Amino acid sequence: MTVDRPARPATPRPPAAPAASATSPAPPAASVPPGGGDLVVGLIVNPVAGIGGPAGLKGSDGPDVQREALARGASLRAGDRAAQAVRTLLARRPGTRIRTLAGPMGEHSARAAGADPELLRLLPGDPSSPRDTTAAVAAMKDVDLLLFAGGDGTARDVLDGSPSCPVLGVPAGVKVYSGCFALSPATAGAAAAEFGGETAEAEVVDLDEEAYRRGRVGPRLYGTLRVPAARTRLSGRKVGSSSAAPGSAEGIAREVVARMRPGARYVLGPGATTMAVGRRLGLATTLLGVDVVQDGELVAADVTERQLADLVDGRESHAVVSVIGGQGFVLGRGNQQISPAVLKKIMASGGLVVLATQQKLAGLGGRPLLADTGDPQADALVGGHVSVITGYRESAMYRIRSAIEEFSA
Amino acid sequence: MSGHSGESFAELPVAPKPPLRRFHQARWDEPIIFEQSRPGRRGIAVPAAGVPAVELPESVRRAEPPKLPEMAQLHVLRHYVRLSQENLGVDQAIAVGQGTCTMKYSPKVNDRFVNDPKVAELHPLQPDDTVQGVLEVYWRLERMLAEISGMNRVSLQPASGSAAIYANIAMIRAYHASRGEGRQRDQVITTMFSHPSNAACAKTAGYEVITLMPDENGHPDIEALRAAVGPRTAALMITNPEDTGIFNPRIEEFVSLVHEAGGLACYDQANANGLLGITRAADAGFDLCHFNLHKTFSTPHACGGPAAGACGVSEALAPFLPGPTVEFDGSGYRLDNGRPQSVGKMRPFLGVTPNVVRAYAWVMALGAEGLREVAETAVLNNNYLMHKILRIPGASAHWDGGRVEQVRYSWQGLFEETGVHSEEIGVRAADFGVHYWTSHHPYLVPEPFTLEPTESYSQEDLDEYAAILAHVADEARRDPEHVRGAPYNQTVHKIDQTSLDDPKQWSPSWRAYTRKHLA
Numbered sequence: 001m002t003v004d005r006p007a008r009p010a011t012p013r014p015p016a017a018p019a020a021s022a023t024s025p026a027p028p029a030a031s032v033p034p035g036g037g038d039l040v041v042g043l044i045v046n047p048v049a050g051i052g053g054p055a056g057l058k059g060s061d062g063p064d065v066q067r068e069a070l071a072r073g074a075s076l077r078a079g080d081r082a083a084q085a086v087r088t089l090l091a092r093r094p095g096t097r098i099r100t101l102a103g104p105m106g107e108h109s110a111r112a113a114g115a116d117p118e119l120l121r122l123l124p125g126d127p128s129s130p131r132d133t134t135a136a137v138a139a140m141k142d143v144d145l146l147l148f149a150g151g152d153g154t155a156r157d158v159l160d161g162s163p164s165c166p167v168l169g170v171p172a173g174v175k176v177y178s179g180c181f182a183l184s185p186a187t188a189g190a191a192a193a194e195f196g197g198e199t200a201e202a203e204v205v206d207l208d209e210e211a212y213r214r215g216r217v218g219p220r221l222y223g224t225l226r227v228p229a230a231r232t233r234l235s236g237r238k239v240g241s242s243s244a245a246p247g248s249a250e251g252i253a254r255e256v257v258a259r260m261r262p263g264a265r266y267v268l269g270p271g272a273t274t275m276a277v278g279r280r281l282g283l284a285t286t287l288l289g290v291d292v293v294q295d296g297e298l299v300a301a302d303v304t305e306r307q308l309a310d311l312v313d314g315r316e317s318h319a320v321v322s323v324i325g326g327q328g329f330v331l332g333r334g335n336q337q338i339s340p341a342v343l344k345k346i347m348a349s350g351g352l353v354v355l356a357t358q359q360k361l362a363g364l365g366g367r368p369l370l371a372d373t374g375d376p377q378a379d380a381l382v383g384g385h386v387s388v389i390t391g392y393r394e395s396a397m398y399r400i401r402s403a404i405e406e407f408s409a
Numbered sequence: 410m411s412g413h414s415g416e417s418f419a420e421l422p423v424a425p426k427p428p429l430r431r432f433h434q435a436r437w438d439e440p441i442i443f444e445q446s447r448p449g450r451r452g453i454a455v456p457a458a459g460v461p462a463v464e465l466p467e468s469v470r471r472a473e474p475p476k477l478p479e480m481a482q483l484h485v486l487r488h489y490v491r492l493s494q495e496n497l498g499v500d501q502a503i504a505v506g507q508g509t510c511t512m513k514y515s516p517k518v519n520d521r522f523v524n525d526p527k528v529a530e531l532h533p534l535q536p537d538d539t540v541q542g543v544l545e546v547y548w549r550l551e552r553m554l555a556e557i558s559g560m561n562r563v564s565l566q567p568a569s570g571s572a573a574i575y576a577n578i579a580m581i582r583a584y585h586a587s588r589g590e591g592r593q594r595d596q597v598i599t600t601m602f603s604h605p606s607n608a609a610c611a612k613t614a615g616y617e618v619i620t621l622m623p624d625e626n627g628h629p630d631i632e633a634l635r636a637a638v639g640p641r642t643a644a645l646m647i648t649n650p651e652d653t654g655i656f657n658p659r660i661e662e663f664v665s666l667v668h669e670a671g672g673l674a675c676y677d678q679a680n681a682n683g684l685l686g687i688t689r690a691a692d693a694g695f696d697l698c699h700f701n702l703h704k705t706f707s708t709p710h711a712c713g714g715p716a717a718g719a720c721g722v723s724e725a726l727a728p729f730l731p732g733p734t735v736e737f738d739g740s741g742y743r744l745d746n747g748r749p750q751s752v753g754k755m756r757p758f759l760g761v762t763p764n765v766v767r768a769y770a771w772v773m774a775l776g777a778e779g780l781r782e783v784a785e786t787a788v789l790n791n792n793y794l795m796h797k798i799l800r801i802p803g804a805s806a807h808w809d810g811g812r813v814e815q816v817r818y819s820w821q822g823l824f825e826e827t828g829v830h831s832e833e834i835g836v837r838a839a840d841f842g843v844h845y846w847t848s849h850h851p852y853l854v855p856e857p858f859t860l861e862p863t864e865s866y867s868q869e870d871l872d873e874y875a876a877i878l879a880h881v882a883d884e885a886r887r888d889p890e891h892v893r894g895a896p897y898n899q900t901v902h903k904i905d906q907t908s909l910d911d912p913k914q915w916s917p918s919w920r921a922y923t924r925k926h927l928a
Contacts (some may be wrong), residue, residue: 088828186828366625385636397633
């Protein structure tokens, strides 16, 4: 008997990348070949992604900005970054087949990386537009994984195309706050090569670039995409572990529900993690809206600010919100229904509960969570430290500040 | 003879060695010892001596003999020598790559004490008056660890570091229950980079766990602690220096804040290599602490047990210590089983006696000045190694500032450039005969590796280790595929770890292996 086994690539590794939201079990894509089998990877490049950044334009959305960037001497980098990812992918999983679009939306990058890609019968415009991305996503059939190179705007376009397979972003944009991006092109390529079928939900967020140029920073949640699961690293460990990675959305949801008090109302903000709370309660809460629950019942779904103000009036109420994007915003971005007036009522009767995995908090690098309801007085009510639920019977005590205070400091 | 085609070991004078060892691990394809068993084979069968055979009562007699492998002495010896050659450990490698585990040298002289029949042949059920010597060793080691930590009493019963942490949380629970606050105090506070066994033991004991995240400087946020403590606080369980190697400069304030809220402060000193003779848990106000004898006091890790842990407690917590305790009345030693508030046994009998004897011998050999020198050397070695590692392009340490006895480094820069993962660097490093480890939970530092040199290693050892990592990092840049294809000079190639994660497959014993894979 030999101790050895046939050589095969190491255990699937985390993309190390998606600083994603909480992982949640999704049915593994049965078609994905395990370990070293041949993988079919779709590739979509937004060639103009990122050109506004070096030009100081804080984004690249819209043809005017793109023209201005080129006029300021910007160069197209997204194609190079996509090629870098494909190069790493092919090095780590040589049998991989690449399916992409003719020209700068993928073919050029694939060939630069040494691949001989299959081309979709789809001719993008010149210059290409968000519609081309969306159409390409819709046309990408029978691929195991879709790599796209761009920024948050591109991620939104991918989301709009309703991809039929898991996706992974190659960071190439100016704004890369969404959880569906890898840390770097090489990380994306490595994660794609190691993809074994397990996925997690990651949020797609984007900034309003117009507001961003005027100095107001803050992402909005647009939806979620399935990405390769960031599995806990298995090698190099000291002890075996058969349990899932700590801090899953399910664990967080279980704790939120366990803490719910009879008679109190809970305002669930947008996001995949708050959605898991609804799931735990067996309620049809919304991903992007604000919902209100009480005693295991859905009181109202997708409420407006005015409805919410009535619903929390004169009774114990708590706001349950998740961290939107990589900057730490918990109030005032994507959940404006929780207005200063609503927040004042909630803080007078109940309190604020934030949901995040430990990884997400750590990703803030010691920076505080941010509240920006537009009313410094309301923001001050939540200032200080807040209990962040990170798992079942697990929390972190974390700093939260008013965004105005933070950015003026 | 063609003369120069091979390596020139036979030429004199002997050629200088290359900068990196031309290491090659043995590969014996050695079967499991049970597979080598043949009926009737024996080692030395000692003939009946003058000692009369003892008739065992029927109730404890086996119906059939145990299914042990039957082998000749030579083959047993050969088997274990071969396994030892397929291994990498402190005795033949530079084992600085196991930060937080701490692989230091276990002096061989201490094994002679342990193998002495006076220790090796003790029976755990012997009457106290026939084991006065070993009870004295327990008592004296307890007093020495009490002095080293500043604590009032110490229990040597736990068989591992995590068992010691669990004993501590069990005492914390018993303490609050004795004051009628057991239900009210249901939260334990820890920090992100405290050893994860602290959070795990608190959870196992039924507590809700609140974690303090690092601030911009890598220190746990003291304002978060201020916000977290309250009437529900049972304890703060904290490692210091944390697994990053960073010492918390405000540790006394942390302890005071918890005390003001009525909670207890518990210090994870599993690895006290940077602290011996320099700081004491009690002087910082802690109520409880623990040491791993295998991390700090040189005993073997024993591959998952039995190792040994020591719990130190203040006078107020002493009634809750695991039992029995060893007591000395001025003339003799005895076991005290009559301690009504004790949390009970952490393991059968006294503790892991061989490790207690080794730790006792180690402390006695060093003395107080020697212990402090251990700490000073460990800190110096760590900072020397850090200086060398941080000069390797692509390696970094996340937060600025000094480190005590270990560092959690990152290869993030190298990975982004080359796509080579930290563990792939480690596997390639094994081709040069050294061990290397990444990180356990929390997985916050990207592409991590954790090095801890302790006091055991020489400057030449540290130079060699750093040179190996520099070489492998350079290889990753020049030829990432070569690094990824490693190991080339090792006993085994890549290991499929799925069997370690699948209860249907894992087999910690031959019996389990037979049942799960040979049935």
